[in-house]
Amino acid sequence: MTTYYYILASQKFLLEEEPLEEVLKERRRDYADKNKEIDFWLIKQPAFLEAPEFAEIKAKCPQPSAAIVSLNSQFITWLKLRLEYALKGEFEAPSATISDPLASLEPVS
Template identity: 80%
Template sequence: MTTYHYVLASQRFLLEEEPLDEVLRERVRNYQEQNKEIDFWLVKQPAFIEAPEFAEIKAKCPQPCAAIISKNSEFITWLKLRLEYVVKGEFEAPSSSIPDPIASLEAVSS
């Protein structure tokens, strides 16, 4: 099992009120320069919050929500400090309640 770290907030906050796209583009560029594998994902309506252990967090987070999920705890801590109005946490996956750590509940449009 792998430990995944996340910040979770409303989609509106993460995608409209914060210049998150700029932060993520810079992070991708930095990873590419270092030939480092991408270890973070922006997920709209993350499926992991449907796991029973996340019921309390889901109830507190405005919907629809979005998460940045990463294997890198330092990156998530940095995002928490930068973004302020997010929930920070971690989970292990794959598990019986979280089979796919970066799955989304959002319907994919064709």
């Protein structure tokens, strides 16, 4: 199993109220410059929240939600320092309750 780290907040907060797009764009550019593989993802309506162990966390987060999920715990810690109104955590996947750690419940348009 792999450990995934996340920041979770409402979509409105992460995608409209915070300059997150600029942060992620800069990080992608930095990774490209260093020939480093992307290890973070923006997920709208993350499916991992449907796992029973996330019931309490899901209840704390305004819906619809969004998450930045990463394999890099330091990146998530850095984001949490910037994003006051976000929840931070981690989980292991694949597991019996989380088959795809990057799955979204948001309909594809």
